[in-house]
Amino acid sequence: MICISVNRITASAVLIVVVSFPGALLMLLPLNGRKPELIKHRFSSLVAQVCRDEPLSKEIFPSLNAEFDSHLYAGMLQQCIKSNDPAKGKILHCHALKRGDCFDLFARNILLNLYLKTGLLSDGVKLFDEMPDRNVVSFVTMIQGFALLEEYDKALDLFFRLRKEGHELNPFVFTTILKLLVSMDWVEFGWCIHACIHKLGHDTNAFVGTALIDAYSVCGFVNSAKEVFKGIVEKDMVCWTGMVACYAENDCFEEALDLFNLMRMEALLPNNFTFASVIKACLGLEAVGVGKSVHGCVLKTCYVMDPYVGVSLLDLYTRSGDIEDARQVLRRYLKMMLSHGVS
Known part of the structure; x- marks a missing residue:
């Protein structure tokens, strides 16, 4: 086996990988005569796949007399x-x-x-x-970890430390800090972050723009969200959905329907969250007929069994007194659950 002499990888380790992972031999043999770095890279990939299995991983560790690289x-x-x-x-x-x-x-x-x-x-x-x-990823990972455990002050301190150490403020950083500020309900500092985003030109980015729309939506600043939406250069589906949801969540139901119709005119395909928000807008306007039209659109998509859409439809039909349509939606979901063995 060609790998025995490369980076002190032992024959027993190679044997474990080849026996444990079907196709490993075919992946290793073509490397004969290649550079040691390429062989090591391929072997590392194989070991990583084998180590998904706990018993095998316990066997491989003591069998490898090799230099484990960071890739492995x-x-x-x-x-x-x-x-x-x-x-x-x-x-x-x-x-x-x-x-x-x-x-x-x-x-x-x-x-x-x-x-x-x-x-x-x-x-x-x-x-x-x-x-x-450390790099930006290190800081953002820590900020997200603190935020996940609701240690918001420590997360914010890390953001200030990130800036003090001169790390780049990229879209990844801004979306993370915006979510943090929403959790902290710190609107004033949110304005400062938006100003910084605007200064760096990131507010035209769909990724950052959508995060701003979501933040303003939670705070009830619909007009601010609308201005951000207008400024985004290349709007993707997530961006459009965020704005539709912003309107629906803040009782701007007509605006939500208008934007949904504009989406369709732009030949954009709505996702499950788009449909759920639009159905909520139909309920707010007591426009059951429009809601049924949206339901018809849903039936032509893969979201017909989506739980978010299903709950929205049930809410629409039950609150409007359309019990028969509500039953049909419920039957469809019960049938799906039974077919998947859900009790």
Whole structure:
């Protein structure tokens, strides 16, 4: 096997991977005569896939007499996130420390994300503080972690620290801080953030613009949301849906329907949240007929069984006294649940 001499990868480790992962041999054989870096990269990918299986991962670790690179660690840490397994992530971290292997910044950020997503805040803080270098992703991950646990003041302190250290304020940072400020109900500082976004020209970006629309919607500033919407250069479906939802949530029902009709004229395909918001607007206007037309549009899409749309339709029909249509919607959902074995 060609990998035996590359980066001290042992024959037993290669054998475990090849036996455990169908197709591994076919992936490794074409590498004969290639650069060691390419072989190591391919082998790392295979090990990361095998390590999805806990018994195999316990067998592979002691069998590998190789230099684990950050690519391999990052792949396995991603699997820990997917399986919601912080314990295995800690094992990997300890494994690296004992061997003297170094995580690069990319792998450290993944480990940080794992700790914070699984509620291990103290471990995440310790890792963050001990990082030899940090980037915007490190800070945003920590801010999101604090916000998730409702540690809003600490999250905001990190934002100020990010700015003090001179890191770039990119769209990812702004969308994160806007969500944080909405949770804190800090409207005044939200205006300051919007001014900063405008100064850097990010308010024309659909990603940031939608976050601003959502923030203004929650605060009830419909006109401000409308101005942001107008300024977005390339509006995507999420952006349009955010504005329709803003109108519907703030009782601007006619505006919601008008914007929905404009969407259709622009040949944009509504998603489930768009339909749910428009149906809510129909209920607010007591326009059951229009609601039925929207229901007809829903039936032609993949959202016919979507729970958000279903609840909105049930609300529309029951509140308007249209019990028969409500029953039909309910029957359809019950049939779907039974067909999927949901009790």
